[in-house]
Amino acid sequence: MLNKAILxxxxxxxxxxxxxxxxxPVTSFSLAVDRQYSKDKEKETDFLDIVCWQARAxxxxxHFTKGQQMAVEGRIQQRKWQDKTGATRYAVEVIAExxxxxxYKKDESNGGQGEExxxxxxxxxxxxxxxxxxxxx
Numbered sequence: 001m002l003n004k005a006i007l008x009x010x011x012x013x014x015x016x017x018x019x020x021x022x023x024x025p026v027t028s029f030s031l032a033v034d035r036q037y038s039k040d041k042e043k044e045t046d047f048l049d050i051v052c053w054q055a056r057a058x059x060x061x062x063h064f065t066k067g068q069q070m071a072v073e074g075r076i077q078q079r080k081w082q083d084k085t086g087a088t089r090y091a092v093e094v095i096a097e098x099x100x101x102x103x104y105k106k107d108e109s110n111g112g113q114g115e116e117x118x119x120x121x122x123x124x125x126x127x128x129x130x131x132x133x134x135x136x137x
Contacts, residue, residue: 005094007048008071008102009033015052017061027057028093031070049093050074060099069103072096 009031017027028051035044050072052060064070074096083089 003075004073005076006071006073007031007033007050007094008069009048010069011064011066012047014066015057015061015064017057025054025057027052027061029060031072049091050096051093052096052099056096056099060096063101064099069101071100071102073098073100 012030012032015027015029017025019025028049030047031050033046033048035046037043072094074094077093077095079091079093081089
């Protein structure tokens with residue numbers, strides 16, 4: 001069986017760190033991902049729910065903000081629960097196994113204003129990669 005999602009998009013709001021009743025850090029956020037489209041169609045965007053757990057959640061909340069471009073690798077998972085009225089509800093989410101900065105980063109030295117620049121390095125957090133991953137060619 002194979003369950004792998006690879007997405008790149010922009011955060012729709014700042015991620016917020018929460019903890020479960022047992023003290024496990026978690027964050028969930030929406031990623032705006034553009035769909036490919038043909039010349040005669042308008043661009044369409046999907047807003048996909050992403051969930052990060054433990055150190056990955058802390059990393060995302062510390063280093064990512066609204067509008068920033070992010071690449072996510074993970075698995076698709078369906079969650080099922082009963083609401084207050086007893087109706088069964090479903091949610092489909094991507095459980096992030098790794099997250100990466102993507103694209104450009106605003107120049108922080110002048111309050112995020114002005115030109116954008118590429119930071120020249122890729123920082124990522126995943127179970128399989130070191131905290132900082134140098135991908136300069």
